[in-house]
Amino acid sequence: MSASAAPASPSSALGSIAFIGGGNMARSLIGGLVARGADRASLLVAEPVPELRAALARDFQIPTFEHSAQPVASAGTWVLAVKPQVMREVCQALASVAQATRPLVMSVAAGITAAQIDRWLGGNVAVVRAMPNTPALLGAGVTGLYANAQVDDGQRARALALMQSAGASVWIEHESLMDAVTAVSGSGPAYVFLLAEAMQAAGEAQGLPAAAARELALQTILGAARMLTEGDEAPAELRRRVTSPGGTTQAAIETFEAGGLRELVASAIDAATRRGRELSAAHD
Ligand SMILES: NC(=O)C1=CN([C@@H]2O[C@H](COP(=O)(O)OP(=O)(O)OC[C@H]3O[C@@H](n4cnc5c(N)ncnc54)[C@H](OP(=O)(O)O)[C@@H]3O)[C@@H](O)[C@H]2O)C=CC1
Numbered sequence: 001m002s003a004s005a006a007p008a009s010p011s012s013a014l015g016s017i018a019f020i021g022g023g024n025m026a027r028s029l030i031g032g033l034v035a036r037g038a039d040r041a042s043l044l045v046a047e048p049v050p051e052l053r054a055a056l057a058r059d060f061q062i063p064t065f066e067h068s069a070q071p072v073a074s075a076g077t078w079v080l081a082v083k084p085q086v087m088r089e090v091c092q093a094l095a096s097v098a099q100a101t102r103p104l105v106m107s108v109a110a111g112i113t114a115a116q117i118d119r120w121l122g123g124n125v126a127v128v129r130a131m132p133n134t135p136a137l138l139g140a141g142v143t144g145l146y147a148n149a150q151v152d153d154g155q156r157a158r159a160l161a162l163m164q165s166a167g168a169s170v171w172i173e174h175e176s177l178m179d180a181v182t183a184v185s186g187s188g189p190a191y192v193f194l195l196a197e198a199m200q201a202a203g204e205a206q207g208l209p210a211a212a213a214r215e216l217a218l219q220t221i222l223g224a225a226r227m228l229t230e231g232d233e234a235p236a237e238l239r240r241r242v243t244s245p246g247g248t249t250q251a252a253i254e255t256f257e258a259g260g261l262r263e264l265v266a267s268a269i270d271a272a273t274r275r276g277r278e279l280s281a282a283h284d
């Protein structure tokens with residue numbers, strides 16, 4: 001595995017990129033690319049929902065299409081950003097173009113394997129499986145990347161450049177670990193949002209006004225995340241510095257530990273990992 005941080009702007013060598021699916025994840029990736037100065041005219045999006053197309057065109061001034069035929073014909077990189085449930089059908093419809101033009105195909109779908117995508121596109125296709133997350137919109141995401149054997153060095157560099165617009169990237173050598181990546185970081189923002197909801201609600205239950213509870217909870221998460229990522233100290237050490245012996249934090253941490261928070265987090269991530277495998281099998 002290797003990790004790298006985001007560069008100042010995406011390379012112009014990226015060429016045209018066709019996004020198939022313009023929903024939540026594609027929007028986050030496109031937002032990250034646009035914010036880092038990507039050529040808007042080279043970001044082509046196929047999205048069947050008219051409201052989503054209109055919002056993408058309005059917010060990012062990029063070309064949008066109802067069907068994928070036009071964007072894929074002119075793009076050297078495809079980003080498949082549809083749900084796992086429809087990936088087979090979407091790929092099979094694009095197989096003849098893939099065989100004719102040999103694009104770099106990137107998939108962000110949970111569970112679906114590079115071998116499945118290669119097979120559905122007709123075989124011998126360069127496939128990079130990527131698992132980003134929605135903070136990509138702010139350039140603050142993290143992506144796990146796996147390349148199949150057909151991906152050459154230039155294509156690896158192109159995949160990395162594209163995803164670095166979304167934040168940091170980590171290459172994963174063994175594809176079987178991509179379901180764990182999905183469970184930790186792909187789904188991960190939702191766990192933090194759940195914590196934010198719970199902290200805010202608990203603050204309100206203690207009598208804080210809603211606006212104050214929100215501000216206190218959200219800024220606490222932001223500040224803690226910055227301490228975790230901008231310093232060198234381990235999470236356990238940062239926690240120790242907040243926890244005065246016999247004080248308030250100790251009372252809360254003991255409650256979390258007694259309630260099995262660590263085991264619960266491990267179970268949740270195990271459930272998400274298993275779900276990724278199930279999605280692959282269910283939609284083969
Ligand atoms: N959301 C997230 O945080 C993350 C999502 N992912 C992955 O990204 C993928 C997309 O997820 P997400 O963005 O949340 O899903 P969304 O449903 O928001 O977006 C997918 C979009 O693709 C559209 N679509 C369906 N069929 C086609 C087609 N043939 N051509 C073009 N577009 C089509 C869908 O339209 P319609 O609704 O009409 O079907 C929908 O608008 C999934 O595979 C998911 O596993 C990965 C990492 C994080």
Ligand SMILES: O=C(O)[C@@H]1CCC=N1
Pocket residue numbers: 110182186187
């Ligand atoms: O929930 C999902 O299945 C997708 C994949 C990771 C985040 N969202």
